[in-house]
Amino acid sequence: MKNKTVYIPLDIEYEGKNYLKSRGYKIIIGEDVEKKSVLEAIKSCDAILTRSNVMIDKEVIQAGEKLKIISKYGVGINNIDVDFASKQGIYVTITPEANANVVAEHVMALMLILCKKIMIMDHALRSGNFDIRNNLYSEDLEMKTLGILGLGRIGKLVAAKAYYGFGMNVIGFDPYQEKEASFIDIKQSLHDVLVEADIISLHLPLLPSTHHIIGVEEFAKMKESAYLINTSRGGTVDEKALVVALKKKTIAGAGIDVFEKEPPDVQDELFTLDNVIVTPHSAALSKDGSVKMAIHAALQIDQVLSG
Numbered sequence: 001m002k003n004k005t006v007y008i009p010l011d012i013e014y015e016g017k018n019y020l021k022s023r024g025y026k027i028i029i030g031e032d033v034e035k036k037s038v039l040e041a042i043k044s045c046d047a048i049l050t051r052s053n054v055m056i057d058k059e060v061i062q063a064g065e066k067l068k069i070i071s072k073y074g075v076g077i078n079n080i081d082v083d084f085a086s087k088q089g090i091y092v093t094i095t096p097e098a099n100a101n102v103v104a105e106h107v108m109a110l111m112l113i114l115c116k117k118i119m120i121m122d123h124a125l126r127s128g129n130f131d132i133r134n135n136l137y138s139e140d141l142e143m144k145t146l147g148i149l150g151l152g153r154i155g156k157l158v159a160a161k162a163y164y165g166f167g168m169n170v171i172g173f174d175p176y177q178e179k180e181a182s183f184i185d186i187k188q189s190l191h192d193v194l195v196e197a198d199i200i201s202l203h204l205p206l207l208p209s210t211h212h213i214i215g216v217e218e219f220a221k222m223k224e225s226a227y228l229i230n231t232s233r234g235g236t237v238d239e240k241a242l243v244v245a246l247k248k249k250t251i252a253g254a255g256i257d258v259f260e261k262e263p264p265d266v267q268d269e270l271f272t273l274d275n276v277i278v279t280p281h282s283a284a285l286s287k288d289g290s291v292k293m294a295i296h297a298a299l300q301i302d303q304v305l306s307g
Ligand code: NAD
Pocket: 075, 076, 096, 099, 100, 103, 149, 150, 151, 152, 153, 154, 155, 173, 174, 175, 176, 177, 203, 204, 205, 206, 209, 210, 231, 232, 233, 257, 258, 281, 282, 283, 284, 285
């Protein structure tokens, strides 16, 4: 696309850049994500391809005098003033299909690591404790009941992997989805999932209605043997209540990829507990997933700029 420029504040995989170059776009890769640099670079650009750590607020959007599209590498748009962009006639796009399977695989990994006690076994063996194998039982996923909150793109994929891949029973709650796969037992309330599930996995957007959807009362309803997995958004779980539930063993454990504040303060008590495993909001960031996100984000730009 002659004379069109794409600004990428934080470099992406070369496959995405190659696609844009093959279509004739000029690319500007940012040196840092400081607001001053972003404000300067965006002036001459027709598109910005951005990650979560670049604030695309009103001021930045206004500075982009030629801007036609804000293409998000990923799905979360908390860093973009979407309302203002829309009022200016600027497209905001995301790459939902590129990372759903990657996140679903991460969920299965967290479940397996928790149930198979991989972290505990690993630490024990490294400190010379081979006998842990006789003192600590791992658990099987097969026949466990997985409760999924939010049966959208990722929730449905997790459900299929759990049911077909691991022989789990799958129940779920999502008041906004009508038709679901026959193997998912849809519950009429959050309560039913909380009391029945052995593992609860969150796949909800962060909205006022889902903020702290899992808190003190919800932990009290869960089985003492239950695990909580959260790869959705940190604010869906009340982290203080989670720490209390893990310490008091109201639940057995948790696998957490997303935090109320990111990056989280690793001095927090959560990070001292051995019945929680944590990953740094990295569920979508596999090598293959990153390439897909870069290509999808580039395709969105081409679709908008080439009309
Ligand atoms: P989606 O929009 O396809 O699905 C979300 C589902 O939640 C929808 O079906 C919706 O009806 C349902 N829902 C909304 N409010 C609900 C409520 N109160 N109770 C039950 N269900 C409710 O979204 P998705 O692509 O599946 O993503 C799910 C979450 O995962 C999002 O928060 C997204 O930001 C997050 N995510 C995280 C990562 C990561 O790296 N950890 C990567 C991608 C997506």
